[in-house]
Amino acid sequence: MLICWNLNSVSARLEHLKKVIKQNSPDVLLLQEIKCINEKFPHDELGDLGYNIEVFGQKTYNGVAVLSKHPIEDVCIGLEQVVQEQEARYIETTVAINGICNRIISVYVPNGAEVGSEKFKYKLEFLQRLYERLSHLKSIEENIIIGGDFNIAPEEIDVYDAKQMSGRVCFHIDERKWFRKILNLGYIDSFREFNRDMQQFSWWDYRAGSWQHNKGLRIDQILISPKLMDKITKAGVLTEPRGWERTSDHAPIYIGW
């Protein structure tokens, strides 16, 4: 099993994370929005649970990590080589599971603030760079898993109110086009593959009782290369942790084999 979760601060959510680990004992965890530098990541507590850990951290904002019960190799930090000049949103690793070598990525796509803003422009530029990287990976890797908070709801079924969300950030056509272009490279949206007509969100705003009214978006995805998809038997969202006290605004998502 592989679990992918935007924690909205690893230190505020350490007990939540440990509980999810104890309930599911996943082979691999992909984390986003850890909101800390590498030195402040809870290496000891999570290492004690049997995980190898690779972190691309940053003070206050962003931050991604890969945790694995199996050895982690060939770590690449960031979409560009110049790490100092970029936000901590992308980490790429290799993990062998059951004798199969997998390139495994944790990504946190920029939110984009408002359509038309500078931050939205940055989001689209990030998506282009992500597209180019994933295009390149396709030519050199066979088994690829990319999990993260894409901050894009791909289709109408993935938002609580398609009319209200129309043209707004996380559901704007320019973002959804990039998501579609990535799929068209030959990546499969694992959740949608196993749950063709199911409306299931992965994120609910903290405000206005969104969780209680199930007003959410499916903006977290795990994309898989086709050959590897044959080994996967299920994909879904762990909604229970979203109902816990002082939890993240995202629920963990998973694939199983």
Next chain:
DNA sequence: ATGGTAGGCTCCCTA
């Protein structure tokens, strides 16, 4: 059209 909540860190930014 606006405001609602949360985390980190400093009284504001990002989401």
